[in-house]
Amino acid sequence: MEYALVLFCGIIAIATAIMVVVSRNTVHSALWMIGNCVIIAALFLLLHFPFIAILQVIVYAGAIMMFILYAIMMLNLRHSDDSADIAGNISMGRYLILALFFVGVVVLGIGFGPMALQGSMTEPAMMKFGEVELLANYIFSEGLIPFELVSVLLTAAIVGAIYLAKKD
Amino acid sequence: MADHQNIYLLLSAILFTIGCGGVLTRKNAIVVFLCIEIMLGAVNLVFITFSRANTSPEGIFMVMCVMAVAAAEAAVGLAIFVLLYRKTGSINIDKFNLLKW
Numbered sequence: 001m002e003y004a005l006v007l008f009c010g011i012i013a014i015a016t017a018i019m020v021v022v023s024r025n026t027v028h029s030a031l032w033m034i035g036n037c038v039i040i041a042a043l044f045l046l047l048h049f050p051f052i053a054i055l056q057v058i059v060y061a062g063a064i065m066m067f068i069l070y071a072i073m074m075l076n077l078r079h080s081d082d083s084a085d086i087a088g089n090i091s092m093g094r095y096l097i098l099a100l101f102f103v104g105v106v107v108l109g110i111g112f113g114p115m116a117l118q119g120s121m122t123e124p125a126m127m128k129f130g131e132v133e134l135l136a137n138y139i140f141s142e143g144l145i146p147f148e149l150v151s152v153l154l155t156a157a158i159v160g161a162i163y164l165a166k167k168d
Numbered sequence: 169m170a171d172h173q174n175i176y177l178l179l180s181a182i183l184f185t186i187g188c189g190g191v192l193t194r195k196n197a198i199v200v201f202l203c204i205e206i207m208l209g210a211v212n213l214v215f216i217t218f219s220r221a222n223t224s225p226e227g228i229f230m231v232m233c234v235m236a237v238a239a240a241e242a243a244v245g246l247a248i249f250v251l252l253y254r255k256t257g258s259i260n261i262d263k264f265n266l267l268k269w
Contacts, residue, residue: 157240
């Protein structure tokens with residue numbers, strides 16, 4: 001049952017990703033991307049991480065995609081040259097490189113399979129404390145410095161974005 | 169342990185390749201940006217799968233960092249697109265070859 005669900009969500013994820021790439025209209029691409037984000041959140045849910053699934057929906061499907069749609073609206077792309085959008089003369093070599101790349105990624109992924117490394121998120125601990133508490137314990141002990149650096153990065157990004165987009 | 173780990177890994181490899189193909193073939197800068205987001209989603213899926221298999225919170229922490237970096241990237245990237253559109257009237261990435269040799 002779960003296997004069928006994973007397979008179903010996977011096929012939808014691939015279909016939406018292909019639609020993002022092949023859609024001529026930029027707004028349609030962005031809308032298919034929202035579908036892709038939501039279906040990846042469903043896959044996170046199938047991996048039993050509901051907190052990350054909620055985060056994915058709020059941050060990706062909510063914030064980032066809304067931001068992109070807003071930017072598309074501001075740019076008014078109707079006048080730009082859509083005809084030459086998808087590159088016409090793509091050589092077969094490029095697809096060959098992509099296929100080789102795919103094989104490499106698969107071999108790398110499956111070759112590094114489960115490493116039987118035991119962390120703190122075992123099944124009974126997940127049942128007892130829940131995922132958020134274990135994650136918070138990690139963030140505020142070992143992951144403290146990267147976590148603070150992320151906040152510095154976000155501040156720098158805000159300052160940079162305002163500086164770039166303001167009228168000069 | 170992850171129940172269907174290889175399915176997830178195969179799926180994220182396929183998604184990453186689709187995103188990579190989109191980056192290589194599309195010329196609209198916003199669609200290229202969306203394809204990069206697809207690739208980030210695929211990487212997140214790998215992190216979550218391995219985090220599940222190894223019962224370790226590091227993968228989930230990584231996913232949260234990737235989300236924050238994606239948000240920062242979206243803010244700066246779209247500001248750059250707006251600026252480029254204001255300067256040149258287009259966001260076709262083939263026209264931005266100022267730094268090409």
